[in-house]
Amino acid sequence: MGGFPVRQPLPTKNLDQIDPFLLLHHAEVKYSKTRDPRTSGVGPHPHRGFSPVTFVFKGAVHHRDSRGNNSVVHAGGTQWMNAGLGIIHSERPPIDLGKSGSAQEIIQLWINTPRKHKMDEPMYFPLTADATPSYKTSDENVEIKVVAGKYGEAQSPIPTLVNILALRMTFKKGGSHFFEIPENFNSYIYALDGRLNLKGFGVMEGLNMAYLNNDGTGIEVEALESTRFILMAGEPLNEPVEKHGPFVMSNSTEIMEAIRDYQMGKMGVLIEEWESDDH
Numbered sequence: 001m002g003g004f005p006v007r008q009p010l011p012t013k014n015l016d017q018i019d020p021f022l023l024l025h026h027a028e029v030k031y032s033k034t035r036d037p038r039t040s041g042v043g044p045h046p047h048r049g050f051s052p053v054t055f056v057f058k059g060a061v062h063h064r065d066s067r068g069n070n071s072v073v074h075a076g077g078t079q080w081m082n083a084g085l086g087i088i089h090s091e092r093p094p095i096d097l098g099k100s101g102s103a104q105e106i107i108q109l110w111i112n113t114p115r116k117h118k119m120d121e122p123m124y125f126p127l128t129a130d131a132t133p134s135y136k137t138s139d140e141n142v143e144i145k146v147v148a149g150k151y152g153e154a155q156s157p158i159p160t161l162v163n164i165l166a167l168r169m170t171f172k173k174g175g176s177h178f179f180e181i182p183e184n185f186n187s188y189i190y191a192l193d194g195r196l197n198l199k200g201f202g203v204m205e206g207l208n209m210a211y212l213n214n215d216g217t218g219i220e221v222e223a224l225e226s227t228r229f230i231l232m233a234g235e236p237l238n239e240p241v242e243k244h245g246p247f248v249m250s251n252s253t254e255i256m257e258a259i260r261d262y263q264m265g266k267m268g269v270l271i272e273e274w275e276s277d278d279h
Contacts, residue, residue: 004029009190009209018186018211019236020162022050022248023110026192026207028058030103031093041092044270047083048258049118050248051111051161054079054091055147055168055230057192059104065089066268069124076129078147080158082113086258086267087122095274107190107230115239115250117161125158132156132168141175141223144168149233151180163235171196171223179231180218187212187233189219194227 006025011017031040041061054061060074065081066088073079081089093104113120127147133154134145146154148166156166165185171177171194181187189198193206199220204210206227212219221229240250247258261267 007207010188015211017112017241018188019238020112020164020234021109021186021188021232022112022241022243023108024190024209025108026106026190027108028103028105038092038272038274042090043092044088044090044272046086046088046246046262046267047081048086048247048249048261048267049083049254050113051080051082053081053109053111053166055107055109057105057107057228059102059106060094061104061106062092062094063089063124063126064092064270064272065122065124066270067122067124070273071126073126073128076132076145078127078132078158080125080127080148080160082117082120082123082161084113084118084120084122086261087124088267088270090270090272092272105192107192109232110248111160111162111164111234112237112239112241112248113161114237118249118254120161123159127156127158137175137177139175141172142177143170144177162237165231165233167231169227169229169231171221171227171229173223173226176220176222178218178220181212181231181233182235183214183217184235185233186214186236187231189221189229189231191227191229194229195224196227196229197222197224 006027010024062072064070132145136143145168146156148156188211190209191206196204244255
């Protein structure tokens with residue numbers, strides 16, 4: 001992706017999707033001071049029919065799109081975009097990040113959109129770290145940030161088209177928490193680092209994903225080492241999925257229509273501006 005390697009625990013040869021979740025990429029890259037930031041990252045490309053979501057863990061991501069959105073989201077923040085009927089966007093390192101040779105670590109997720117909303121107008125939501133609802137346990141060993149949905153008393157401001165829960169966690173060694181998950185939700189945990197004990201199931205090493213069963217109301221997680229991980233849970237759409245490159249639709253005809261519309265310029269035009277990088 002953008003010329004650098006990514007880890008891809010979803011999809012795999014054995015698991016095509018965890019409805020409504022379609023893809024997970026985990027990338028960590030240190031930008032070279034000798035490479036022009038204007039050619040780094042991922043250049044303009046189209047999407048239709050799903051939500052590409054980026055969690056920023058280190059560095060920052062500069063988003064621009066054909067609807068005029070232009071923002072930089074820094075570490076701890078999230079970029080949430082509903083591609084709808086079609087949008088062109090780019091994801092670059094900010095100028096100062098690229099020139100300093102700093103590291104960037106992100107997770108990008110693709111979340112399917114219900115068929116009835118696939119041709120809605122596109123929407124983009126930048127969520128800063130400070131604006132993300134969060135809370136810590138009394139011993140301060142567990143911090144939970146609610147990116148999407150409602151967890152406990154915390155409600156994310158991001159409007160979603162799917163009934164979903166997206167959590168970002170930081171656990172110190174020994175931290176433990178029981179996560180309540182609706183029984184009808186599909187869910188998974190992805191650990192960026194450290195070691196977790198999924199109580200009743202076993203130890204999970206960092207850089208791995210655990211696809212959870214739908215046979216209970218939650219799961220207790222304990223950190224055997226300090227760790228960062230995400231928990232994604234969502235109500236399955238149970239709809240047909242047809243994927244082709246950057247488009248996710250319901251059948252091959254809709255995919256061909258998406259390709260045609262992109263080629264005809266119906267998803268807009270993105271001309272990246274570089275005069276300032278402080279939006």
